[in-house]
Amino acid sequence: MKNITQVEWKALLENNDNAVIIDCRTPDEWRDGIIENAILMNINDPQSFMDGVNNLDKDKNYFVYCRSGTRSVQACQVLESIGIKSTYNLLGGILEWNK
Secondary structure (H helix, E strand, O other), X not given: OEEEOHHHHHHHXXXXXXXXXXXXXXXXHHHOOOXXXXXXXXXXXXXXXXXXXXXXXXXXXXXXXXOOOXXXXXXXXXXXXXXXXXXXXXXXXXXHHOO
């Protein structure tokens, strides 16, 4: 997992055809706004989250965020535990994104 800033996030995504953006917040948080093209994978619903994780392509690059950056660290660790090698955690989460 690599912790990256909003500036790094945007730069890395710019020319990345192999990227998947994961929002690991709750559905209520999701409704408050998302980063464009994100898919919702609520880490607070462990069974649903793991079902989603197990269907991910291990060769993709995963950009993960939550509200403040804590849950996304956990999500990246789970992704790595199943063999995904390229994970990026947004430092400060969507709170930092919206500043």
